[in-house]
């Protein structure tokens with residue numbers, strides 16, 4: 001099974017970037033084929049139906065759509081921006097949703113977040129569920145949110161809190177089982 005991994009933070013040193021790395025390592029140990037997608041390589045103009053209908057889809061949208069066609073699952077770590085998720089991803093999501101057949105449909109999706117706050121960015125994930133579910137993806141019910149992310153990682157990028165590290169591994173394991181059971 002192939003899974004695409006995304007961090008929705010574009011910045012260097014991102015806590016969500018660190019979290020998705022841990023998730024990738026965890027899933028690879030289970031024999032899953034992983035590919036990290038760097039969204040800064042898929043920059044898209046603000047969605048405009050006139051562009052779609054005249055110029056057509058931007059190359060970055062075609063390339064990302066092609067990547068999605070190769071995968072059964074998506075693991076995504078998102079910062080919380082104003083209790084929601086970053087706007088650039090909604091724009092990307094909307095462009096991709098214009099292809100037929102729907103590239104987001106039937107994907108098994110794991111949502112994760114990291115934030116310096118005590119809530120760990122979890123409120124943003126509830127917003128992320130909506131477009132995925134609207135487009136026919138299967139969002140795994142268990143979401144993982146890392147609170148106090150500025151103090152959560154060791155120098156080498158592991159989680160300092162062993163219980164939290166175990167919970168993350170358990171979440172990845174049950175998500176992978178969910179994704180395999182859904183395989184289309």
Ligand SMILES: Cc1cc2nc3c(=O)[nH]c(=O)nc-3n(C[C@H](O)[C@H](O)[C@H](O)COP(=O)(O)O)c2cc1C
Nearest residue numbers: 009014015016017079080081082083115116117121
């Ligand atoms: C526009 C903006 C809005 C933010 N809103 C929230 C918020 O609602 N909740 C929160 O916990 N953190 C919020 N933050 C702080 C982010 O959690 C913090 O910058 C975090 O480091 C972003 O994730 P990253 O490290 O993966 O880039 C916001 C940051 C920005 C830039």
